Amino acid sequence: MRLTYLMVLIVVILTSSQAKDSNNEVTFSDFTLYTGDSVEIASYTIQLVEVQSVRDGIVVIRATKSGGALDEQRALLQNNANSFDGGSENGGLTVTITDIFDDQSAKVRVEYPKDMGIPRKQTAESGSKGPGSQPVLAVEKSFDNDNPSVGSEVKVTVMVKNIGGGLAEDIVVDDQPPLANFVYIAGYPPKIKSQLDPGESDSAIYVIDAVKEGTVKVPPIEVRYSDSKKNTKSNESAPFNVVIAPKSMPDLDIKLNPSGSIPLGQAGRLNVSLYNSGKATAYKVEIKSEIEPSGGLDATDLDKSYFEIDPGAMESYSAELTGRSSGEYTVNLKVSYQDGNDVLLKEGSTTIVVLEREYKYLYYLLILPLLAVSAWLIKRYKEYKY
Amino acid sequence: MLNVLMLGVGQCGNRILDAINKEAFGGASRLSKYYSRQKFPSRVETIAINTAINDLKELRFTTAKDRLHVPNLHGVGANRNVGKQGFWDNREMIMEEIEKRGDFDVAFVMTSTSGGTGSSFSPLLIHELKERYKNISVIPIAVLPFREEGSIYLQNAAFSLRELMEVDAEGLILADNQYLKRCSGDIATAYDKINTMIAQRTLFLIESLDSEMLSVTDLGDFKTVMSGGLRMGTMGFSQADRKNPSVKSAIQNSLKPGSLLYPANVYDEAARAMVIIQGSREYLDVDEITKEIEKLCAGAGHVFKGLVIKKGYPKVLTLFTLASVPEIETLYAQAARAIHEEKDRKQRAKKQLSDAFAHIEDLEEIY
Numbered sequence: 001m002r003l004t005y006l007m008v009l010i011v012v013i014l015t016s017s018q019a020k021d022s023n024n025e026v027t028f029s030d031f032t033l034y035t036g037d038s039v040e041i042a043s044y045t046i047q048l049v050e051v052q053s054v055r056d057g058i059v060v061i062r063a064t065k066s067g068g069a070l071d072e073q074r075a076l077l078q079n080n081a082n083s084f085d086g087g088s089e090n091g092g093l094t095v096t097i098t099d100i101f102d103d104q105s106a107k108v109r110v111e112y113p114k115d116m117g118i119p120r121k122q123t124a125e126s127g128s129k130g131p132g133s134q135p136v137l138a139v140e141k142s143f144d145n146d147n148p149s150v151g152s153e154v155k156v157t158v159m160v161k162n163i164g165g166g167l168a169e170d171i172v173v174d175d176q177p178p179l180a181n182f183v184y185i186a187g188y189p190p191k192i193k194s195q196l197d198p199g200e201s202d203s204a205i206y207v208i209d210a211v212k213e214g215t216v217k218v219p220p221i222e223v224r225y226s227d228s229k230k231n232t233k234s235n236e237s238a239p240f241n242v243v244i245a246p247k248s249m250p251d252l253d254i255k256l257n258p259s260g261s262i263p264l265g266q267a268g269r270l271n272v273s274l275y276n277s278g279k280a281t282a283y284k285v286e287i288k289s290e291i292e293p294s295g296g297l298d299a300t301d302l303d304k305s306y307f308e309i310d311p312g313a314m315e316s317y318s319a320e321l322t323g324r325s326s327g328e329y330t331v332n333l334k335v336s337y338q339d340g341n342d343v344l345l346k347e348g349s350t351t352i353v354v355l356e357r358e359y360k361y362l363y364y365l366l367i368l369p370l371l372a373v374s375a376w377l378i379k380r381y382k383e384y385k386y
Numbered sequence: 387m388l389n390v391l392m393l394g395v396g397q398c399g400n401r402i403l404d405a406i407n408k409e410a411f412g413g414a415s416r417l418s419k420y421y422s423r424q425k426f427p428s429r430v431e432t433i434a435i436n437t438a439i440n441d442l443k444e445l446r447f448t449t450a451k452d453r454l455h456v457p458n459l460h461g462v463g464a465n466r467n468v469g470k471q472g473f474w475d476n477r478e479m480i481m482e483e484i485e486k487r488g489d490f491d492v493a494f495v496m497t498s499t500s501g502g503t504g505s506s507f508s509p510l511l512i513h514e515l516k517e518r519y520k521n522i523s524v525i526p527i528a529v530l531p532f533r534e535e536g537s538i539y540l541q542n543a544a545f546s547l548r549e550l551m552e553v554d555a556e557g558l559i560l561a562d563n564q565y566l567k568r569c570s571g572d573i574a575t576a577y578d579k580i581n582t583m584i585a586q587r588t589l590f591l592i593e594s595l596d597s598e599m600l601s602v603t604d605l606g607d608f609k610t611v612m613s614g615g616l617r618m619g620t621m622g623f624s625q626a627d628r629k630n631p632s633v634k635s636a637i638q639n640s641l642k643p644g645s646l647l648y649p650a651n652v653y654d655e656a657a658r659a660m661v662i663i664q665g666s667r668e669y670l671d672v673d674e675i676t677k678e679i680e681k682l683c684a685g686a687g688h689v690f691k692g693l694v695i696k697k698g699y700p701k702v703l704t705l706f707t708l709a710s711v712p713e714i715e716t717l718y719a720q721a722a723r724a725i726h727e728e729k730d731r732k733q734r735a736k737k738q739l740s741d742a743f744a745h746i747e748d749l750e751e752i753y
């Protein structure tokens with residue numbers, strides 16, 4: 001997911017620094033901001049609070065809107081688009097840290113609806129702000145996959161950083177109990193150091209499995225701490241939504257296509273095709289045949305196995321059928337395959353008719369009089385043709 | 387068994403011959419030739435002779451080998467002189483084609499009197515037949531034109547009828563388009579109807595001549611009838627049905643104007659006659675028949691009577707020669723008038739043209 005974002009961004013940057021996409025009326029501008037610098041657009045102000053970690057690529061941004069409708073401080077991961085006030089698509093802003101130069105400066109991309117006007121950079125008055133002697137903890141919770149499907153594993157990262165100027169003590173993170181759509185596999189609850197020096201950060205990871213499809217609102221994680229004067233403070237991560245897709249399964253469609261009725265004692269063909277219309281690979285595909293009633297219709301090469309069939313892929317083969325005695329036969333094919341855990345079954349069938357022996361003289365009985373009549377007609381026609 | 391030759395000459399003759407071939411198939415359907423067999427009462431050979439190949443192509447029930455095209459002539463355009471020349475040029479070929487088919491006792495030559503080919507070929511053809519077959523009886527069946535068909539047709543009819551009478555044939559059977567016109571509205575159906583009437587009567591005649599039963603008429607009787615009166619005659623025909631199976635009315639009906647091929651008052655004008663009656667025994671009441679024949683005898687000189695016992699309602703054919711033919715005389719008068727008028731018209735036109743030329747008689751072109 002992140003990788004795709006990155007690629008899209010690089011492509012966009014390479015082609016132009018000014019997006020020309022006027023369809024959704026969103027455009028963007030890149031700014032190099034020092035700590036305390038801000039970008040103003042319409043009634044929004046985006047301020048670079050601090051570069052929290054050059055190594056981990058975390059930058060703290062504060063977004064405000066005049067009138068107080070928005071005042072939010074968030075730690076942003078580099079190359080991760082963050083929506084404020086609904087994001088640029090919905091009349092708000094989308095902010096991305098595209099580059100971090102050092103622990104004082106970063107490149108910030110602001111995406112905004114075109115009709116908002118032109119964003120302006122405001123340089124911080126020197127010394128006006130800056131880390132004081134108070135500890136400030138930023139906390140962030142993130143999923144490595146915002147779009148998991150049922151059965152897939154998600155790594156949750158909890159990250160706490162002291163972005164203030166003083167030591168933070170008695171640090172406690174309070175993550176919500178397990179969510180109904182997930183089961184927790186390992187690492188829960190996340191453990192974070194109880195003390196963090198200014199600039200210091202700590203993170204923990206735990207693993208959960210998605211078990212039920214649906215949209216899940218991931219609750220914020222709260223961090224509580226106290227400063228040197230034992231003043232208790234707290235901060236919260238931003239909540240976000242995760243959509244759990246239905247479990248991806250292989251689904252094999254089997255089709256039987258006989259070449260037609262088979263004359264007694266002769267051979268016909270049966271074409272079989274398997275199409276994986278599911279979202280996952282089918283493994284260990286085994287086809288077993290059954291012919292009812294047995295004995296009158298012989299089949300060769302009707303049983304078959306495939307190691308795997310990828311989603312959207314089709315495999316087909318052809319078997320030879322030989323009619324031993326006339327009648328109507330049902331050819332049943334049972335397909336078993338696995339999706340990694342479960343064994344799945346599918347069936348397909350067709351009816352093959354083995355014809356009675358044709359008695360040629362019966363045709364002669366019909367054809368001879370016809371021939372005689374035609375010969376007579378032709379003779380007469382010629383006799384009278386002038 | 388009689389050996390019968392039937393020749394249809396010219397378009398009219400060809401089409402009557404085709405009608406005879408159709409009747410021999412049973413007459414019912416266009417396709418009968420594909421599923422049925424011809425049932426001729428005797429050994430019958432039919433040949434359609436024409437100078438126009440298209441007329442021959444039009445035929446449906448006459449086999450290809452029975453259609454004889456006289457080459458190098460695409461019809462003679464009603465010009466009998468051209469027709470006669472054409473016959474002489476091809477005489478051997480035509481006669482060879484006929485002689486190939488063996489010996490014949492009787493020949494019917496069917497033709498229109500008014501066209502070019504049939505009317506000019508037929509008298510010459512009859513002459514040739516008489517020369518080459520010792521004992522053959524030849525009876526022309528001659529069709530008179532619609533009177534309004536034009537002066538050339540009228541004049542052709544006049545001259546060819548005389549030639550047919552002068553040639554050594556056994557009389558002449560007349561059919562008159564003008565008289566039969568009332569049969570049907572449009573020309574094509576009228577022709578078909580007239581041809582069918584002639585075909586039915588001719589086949590019936592052959593059948594009765596060839597019958598081996600007692601008290602039937604034979605070829606000798608037929609010739610005697612034909613040589614009576616003016617040696618010109620015609621035929622009447624009638625068929626009884628379930629509603630009225632009486633032989634008496636069948637005989638009477640066969641003599642009514644509507645049943646005849648040429649207008650005649652049989653009781654007054656017949657010279658000799660032949661009455662052929664066919665049907666199941668139970669319908670053939672001898673008393674009634676005798677009575678009817680006696681009635682006819684009162685006017686006609688001699689009446690031959692033939693009885694053919696055959697399952698079915700009575701069918702009666704009367705064949706007779708006439709003692710007077712007022713209709714023919716009218717036709718000749720019309721023809722003469724037409725010839726005169728034609729002559730006058732020609733002279734007038736010629737004079738007009740020479741008068742026109744006279745204007746420049748002494749002049750020369752000046753440039």
Ligand SMILES: Nc1nc2c(ncn2[C@@H]2O[C@H](COP(=O)(O)OP(=O)(O)OP(=O)(O)O)[C@@H](O)[C@H]2O)c(=O)[nH]1
Pocket residue numbers: 395396397398399401402437438441460461462463464465497498499500501502503504505529530531532535539563577578580581
């Ligand atoms: N009854 C009857 N008369 C016919 C038929 N076709 C033509 N006619 C009459 O025959 C006369 C014309 O003679 P055709 O037999 O057509 O002439 P042709 O002998 O073929 O001579 P050319 O065409 O001049 O070479 C006219 O008086 C027509 O009315 C027919 O099918 N039935």
Ligand SMILES: [Mg+2]
Pocket residue numbers: 396397438441461501503
């Ligand atoms: Mg013609």
